[in-house]
Amino acid sequence: MFVFFWVTLLFSVWGSKANTDMLAGGKQHCTNGFCVTLSEGNITADTGHSVVIPCSFTTIDDFTPLYILWFKCSPSKIRCEYADMIFHSNKNNRHAQSILQSGFQGRLSLLEPDVSQRNCSIMINDLNESDSGSYQLRLNGVRRGTSDIFTFPLRAIVSVKDVKKIEITGDRSVKEGETLNVTCSVDSFPPSFITWTKYSEESIQNVTGDNLQNNTEMDTLFISNVTTEDSGQYICTAKHLNNTLMEKVIVNVIYKRTPLLTGDTTVTEGETLNVTCSVDSFPPSLITWTKLSSNTILHNNTGSASLVISDVTTEDSGQYVCTATHLNTTVTLHADVTVTCLLKILSSSRCEVQSEVLTCVCITEGFPLTTIKWPLLESHTKYSVMTTVSDHTVNSSIILSVKDHGYTEVECVASSDVGEVKRNLVIIKTDQEVGLLRHHGCYSGVLFWAVAGSSISVNVLFIICILGLWNARKKVNPNEENRTYMSLQKPDPSSEYEVIALRQN
Structure with missing residues (x-):
């Protein structure tokens, strides 16, 4: 637009100068001592531009011109009327200014405002095709002390053409x-x-x-x-x-560029999940978020869309799908969201020894699920381990003989992808016949005789105890999501013990 302005101004000034130069070769017409000089032929101009009607005049000696008036009317009229007035040089004449043709207001100006210079040239700006027509000049002045007017019969003809379109x-x-x-x-x-x-x-x-x-x-x-x-x-x-x-x-x-996923897909329970899927493309791609196996649209937008879930729980874990549609192509990205909860060992974890048989239970909560280890077992070859999983809780129990032991506490180590915790469980000694295993449907007295018997008896009694526990749990809690693992281990290859693992289907 800046370039266009200066080019337009240049041509307007050039056109004004060219039209002014035409005054010398213009046509003069005199009536009763009043003479006007106008350019011969039509004055042509293009729409949107400016045009100058070159004009000069002389009067009789006893007439003093005060104001210049221009009219535009049909060539068939001998003299234009006041209703045809388009310009009056007296800006203080409110009545005259109010009756000017509205289409010309603000678009006309004299090249020489001083009327005494006898220059009546006028410029018309922002031309349109309706500006084509005949223009007539009138002088308002004083003659012998009395107001007088004179209208020149010679007229200027302006032809405005519409410029060809690009x-x-x-x-x-x-x-x-x-x-x-x-x-x-x-x-x-x-x-x-x-x-x-x-x-x-x-x-x-x-x-x-x-x-x-x-x-x-x-x-x-x-x-x-x-x-x-x-x-x-x-x-x-x-x-x-x-x-x-x-x-x-x-x-x-x-x-279209490759879709991108930004943001952390692993968050802790209670925090805010904020994962953004974006595609640099034109036109902008339509992006939608859904959860796998669900048709519910969680969020959509063009160009970029954020999956935001505040105060997340472990139930918000899962796979989310970002679908980016650009014109006739569709691309999908998957975000595996993991909501972790703090790993901890519950205070209900405990150990007790009875009749030289040590029984320990370590219970943990957390997600992802934990793996429980007993460092104590590294120095033992004969023991039984039972692990139960329910929702986000893992329960691990060990049973082993500790004759002539000097233990006062047993360490439980729980670990997962988010960290590791440890807890020392103080060993409680009891003389009662019913020990910790009572809570699992197996009596420690049986285990005492199992440990005291031969190696074959130990196996048989252990298996009887474990099967009894298995059947009891199956009757009490048949939930298929809960899993129980048991093993009787002896790492020594020469040992006659076998490893037994039972799992609920």
Whole structure:
């Protein structure tokens, strides 16, 4: 627009000077000592521009001109009426200013405001086709001390033509890597001079096309293998004689980049999950979030969409799907969300020894599920381990003989992907016949005799105890999500003991 303003101003000034120069060769017409000089023939101009009607006058000696008035009316009228007035040089005459034709208000001005200079040239700005017609001059003045007027019969004829329009052809949206081919043309004679420029806030750059045709009549904006940098605003400028036309063209390059997932998919219970799926593309891609195996749309947006869940729980864990749709293509990404809860060993964990048989239970809570280890077992070859899993709780129990032991506490170590915790369980000694295993449906007295018997008896009694516990748990808690693991181990290959593992189906 800045370039267009200065080019327009330049042509307007040039046109004004050219029209003023015509005064010397204009046609003079005198009536009763009043003479006016106007240009011969039609004064031509283009819409949107300015035009100057060159004019000068002389009067009889006893007439003093005070104000200049211009009228526009039909050539069939001998003299224009006040209703046809378009300009009055007396700005203080409110009545005169109020009856001016509304279409001309603010668009006319005298080149020489001083009436005594006998210059009646007037400029009309922002022309339109309705400005075409005949213009008549009238003088208001004083003659022999009395107000007087004189209307010149000679008129100026102005012809305003609509400038030829710029025509833009070709697809302005093209896929990345293809060819851009947009043509700018003007039907005019003589041929218009046409150029392409690319507009940016920093500068205006000339663009060279492969099919220029001497830059006359038409110019083609031709870019092969377009990239996203070729997107933007281009300007076609057509210069025809004293006229300059400009047309803006927005070029869009269609493209799509690989979708991206950002944000932490592992969060702690109670925190806020915030995972963003975004796609750099034009036109912008439609992005939706859903949870796997569910058709419910959690969130959608164009260009970028965030999956936000505040105060998450372990139930929010799972796989979420980001679907990005761009034109006729669809791409999906999966986000595996894990909600962790703090790993801890419950205070209900305990150990007790009875009749030289040690029984310990370690109970943990946390997600992901924990693995419980007993460092004490590293120095023993004969023991029984039972592990039960329910929801986010893991229960591990050990049973082993500790004859002549000096233990006062046993360490329980629980670990998962989010960390590790340890706890020393103080050993409680009891003389009662029923020990800790009573809570599991097995009496320690049986275990005492099992330990005291032969190795074969130990196996048999252990198995009887374990099977009894298994059947009891199966009757009490048949929930299939709960799992129980038991083993009787002796790592020594020469040992006659076998490893037994039972699992609830």
